[in-house]
Amino acid sequence: MSPSESEAAFLARYDPADYARPAVAVDLVLMGLSAGRPALLLLRRDRHPHAGRHALPGGFVGIDEALEDAAARVLREKAGGVPAHLEQLYTFGAVERDPRMRIVTVAYLALLAEAAFAEALERAPTLSFGTVALPRRGVADEAEAAAPVTVLSPTGEALRLAFDHAEIVALAMRRLRGKLDYSEVGFRLLPELFTLRQLQDVHEAILGTPLNKPAFRRRMLDRGWLEPTGRFETGTSYRPAELYRFRPTSPSQGD
Amino acid sequence: MSPSESEAAFLARYDPADYARPAVAVDLVLMGLSAGRPALLLLRRDRHPHAGRHALPGGFVGIDEALEDAAARVLREKAGGVPAHLEQLYTFGAVERDPRMRIVTVAYLALLAEAAFAEALERAPTLSFGTVALPRRGVADEAEAAAPVTVLSPTGEALRLAFDHAEIVALAMRRLRGKLDYSEVGFRLLPELFTLRQLQDVHEAILGTPLNKPAFRRRMLDRGWLEPTGRFETGTSYRPAELYRFRPTSPSQGD
DNA sequence: GTAATAGTGTCTCTTAGACAGTATACC
DNA sequence: GGTATACTGTCTAAGAGACACTATTAC
Numbered sequence A, B: 001m002s003p004s005e006s007e008a009a010f011l012a013r014y015d016p017a018d019y020a021r022p023a024v025a026v027d028l029v030l031m032g033l034s035a036g037r038p039a040l041l042l043l044r045r046d047r048h049p050h051a052g053r054h055a056l057p058g059g060f061v062g063i064d065e066a067l068e069d070a071a072a073r074v075l076r077e078k079a080g081g082v083p084a085h086l087e088q089l090y091t092f093g094a095v096e097r098d099p100r101m102r103i104v105t106v107a108y109l110a111l112l113a114e115a116a117f118a119e120a121l122e123r124a125p126t127l128s129f130g131t132v133a134l135p136r137r138g139v140a141d142e143a144e145a146a147a148p149v150t151v152l153s154p155t156g157e158a159l160r161l162a163f164d165h166a167e168i169v170a171l172a173m174r175r176l177r178g179k180l181d182y183s184e185v186g187f188r189l190l191p192e193l194f195t196l197r198q199l200q201d202v203h204e205a206i207l208g209t210p211l212n213k214p215a216f217r218r219r220m221l222d223r224g225w226l227e228p229t230g231r232f233e234t235g236t237s238y239r240p241a242e243l244y245r246f247r248p249t250s251p252s253q254g255d
Numbered sequence C: 001g002t003a004a005t006a007g008t009g010t011c012t013c014t015t016a017g018a019c020a021g022t023a024t025a026c027c
Numbered sequence D: 001g002g003t004a005t006a007c008t009g010t011c012t013a014a015g016a017g018a019c020a021c022t023a024t025t026a027c
Helices: A006-016 A067-079 A114-123 A165-180 A196-207 A213-223 B007-014 B067-079 B114-123 B164-182 B196-207 B215-225
Strands: A023-034 A037-044 A059-060 A085-092 A102-113 A128-131 A150-152 A226-234 A241-248 B024-033 B037-044 B058-060 B083-091 B104-111 B129-132 B149-153 B226-232 B240-247
Touching: A006 B114, A006 B149, A023 A067, A023 A114, A023 A165, A023 A241, A037 A196, A067 A085, A067 A102, A067 A114, A085 A165, A085 B083, A102 A165, A102 B104, A114 A128, A165 A196, A196 A213, A213 A226, A226 B196, B007 B226, B024 B067, B024 B114, B037 B114, B037 B164, B037 B196, B067 B083, B067 B104, B067 B114, B083 B164, B104 B164, B104 B196, B114 B129, B164 B196, B196 B215, B196 B240, B215 B226
Parallel strands: A023 A102, B024 B104
Antiparallel strands: A023 A037, A023 A059, A037 A128, A085 A102, A128 A150, A226 A241, B024 B037, B024 B058, B037 B129, B083 B104, B129 B149, B226 B240
C-alpha cells in the first residue's frame, strides 16, 4: 500500500475490528401530501436527547442487512406494506450529531400516495405529521445552498426537529423539487388514476409556485408518461376531467 | 416508541454497542484530466481479495472523525495538499460487497486540476490511473440508469476494478455530467487562468460529445461566472485567446 | 499574402409562458 | 340560460444549434 498512507489507516484497513466503529443507522423522510401540502411522518421523542422534539423514523442497520433493506424495513414498520418510492438521499456523519454516541446515518426519501400517507397516520397512533412550509422560490435548483424549511404541526405551530433532522428534511425537499420535472416521482404521490389537474396540483405543492396550465399539460403529455384511460372523474359539478394512468417509459431503475 | 417497531430494533436503538456493527469507510473517485480525457487515480491491489485488480483509494472512518474529514484525509494522502472539489456521491452498503467483512462505504468525488492530477501521479509511485471511456450519449441525464463505464489503463487495456468500484466510478461520471452545465465543477478541472476553448474542451471531454461553440460561449458568459483578465495565452501560432478567471457568483456551498 | 484559430452576428427551431377561446358538465 | 372547470389554438419571448462572417496571430 501507499507509503503516504498513515500507519493507523494501514492497520485499520486490515483489522478494523480492533478499532471503535461508528454505529450505522438509516433515517427516513416519509413524505406524502396532506390537504394539498407536502407533509411528512414524524415521531415525537419522549426521552433524552431532544425530548419533546420530533424526529424522523429510523433504525440501526443490522450486520447482515443491506442499507436499502434497512430502509425498506423501517418503511414497512411505519407505513405498512404499501408500495412506495424509496431513494437514498445523503449520508450524515458529523461526530456530534447524536450526543449519545457516534452514529452515521444514511438518509432515505420515501414517497407515499396521499391515501397511503393518511392510512399510515391512522394505523400508528404514535406517528404525527408536519407540513412543510415552502419558501416561495420558483423551480428550485437542487445545487443551490440548502434552503431552510419550516415544519408545521397540524395546528400550525413550527415544530423543532431533533438532531440534524431539519437539515435532512430540507435536503429531501430540495431533491424532490429538483427531480420533479424530469423524473417520475410526481406520480408516486398520486393514486393510480388521476387527472391532469391533480398532477399539476402535486407539482405546484412541491414547488410552491403556480404553473402555467397549457404548458404543463403539453410538457407532461409530450413526455409520453401519461396513458389516457377514456374514463372520467365523477361527482363534479362541472365538466369532468379525463383520468390518466402513469406509464413508465424505459425500464429505468433511476437513482 | 412505536409498538410496530420490532423488539430487536427497539433494543438496538438503545444499546447498539451490544450488536455487531458494520465498518464505515470512505472511497474516493479522484478525477482529473489526462491528455484531454477524464481520468482517475487507482491503486493496484496486491493481495486478496481481488488481487491484481485496481481499486479506488479509501480508508476507514475514525470514531472521532467526520465523514468529510475522512474523505479529506484520504484526498490529502493521495493528492497532497492541493485544494480540490470534494463532494459526497452515494453510500454503498450491500452485505457482500467486501468478502472480508461487512463494510459500508461512503463514496466521494474529488476533482483535481490537470496539473495537480499529474503531480499526484508523480509523487506517489504506487498510484496508477485509468481513463474513462465514455459511451457517446450526448448530455446525460443524471436520473438515467447507470451506464456502465470502461476504465482503460494508460496503454489502452480495459481495467477490471475491485469490489463494486466500477459502479462507483459510473455514478461519479454520471453525477459529473449531470452537474457540469449548471454548476461550477467544470472549473475545478482547469488551472486558475484558462481560455474559453479550454473550458469547452473540458465540457466535451466529460460529456463525450462535441458542443456548439457560439452557444457554449454565450451560455458560459451569460452565467456571470467568467471574469475576463485582459491577458492572453502565449506561444500559439495563431490568434491567442483571452484568459478568463472563474468568479463564483453566490456564496453557494453547493451539495 | 496563407493558415489557423478566436470571436461575433444572425437565422431558425424548439420550448415555455400568456391568454383567449371553445367544450362539457351541473344547476 | 349561468357558472365552473376541462381542454385547445395561437402569439410571443427566450434559448440553443447552425453557419457564415470578421479579427488577429505566426509564418
